[in-house]
Amino acid sequence: MVEHATQVQIRWSDADPAGIVFYPRFFEWYDLGCESLFASLGLPWPEAFPKYDIVGVPIVESGSKFLSPARYGDVLTICSQGFEVRAWVGRPKSPGEPLHARPIPEDVLARLRG
Numbered sequence: 001m002v003e004h005a006t007q008v009q010i011r012w013s014d015a016d017p018a019g020i021v022f023y024p025r026f027f028e029w030y031d032l033g034c035e036s037l038f039a040s041l042g043l044p045w046p047e048a049f050p051k052y053d054i055v056g057v058p059i060v061e062s063g064s065k066f067l068s069p070a071r072y073g074d075v076l077t078i079c080s081q082g083f084e085v086r087a088w089v090g091r092p093k094s095p096g097e098p099l100h101a102r103p104i105p106e107d108v109l110a111r112l113r114g
Helices: 024-040 045-051 106-113
Strands: 005-009 054-056 059-062 075-079 084-086
Touching (some): 024 045, 024 059, 024 084
Antiparallel strands (some): 005 075
């Protein structure tokens, strides 16, 4: 599996009154890390979604273990090896039809595998 890292500098608006990052921000950064991973593989989402006729790759399952606080001004490195399960979701043929998962195309799997 390929590895990818994205850095994020913690802004004032990311922290609570105690100066510690509000935990939901981490899930935003995980999403940023995944989007950055795909872009680094030549699959930027604005191009990949229409090319593969999908609505996106939503998170199905995610988890975190917080070992120490992150604070305003810190620089975090988001690694692609975190715990996150996503679905490859096809675009409905007509409005109102349910979303459905599809197998990930082989050319995308090959890039993800490195």
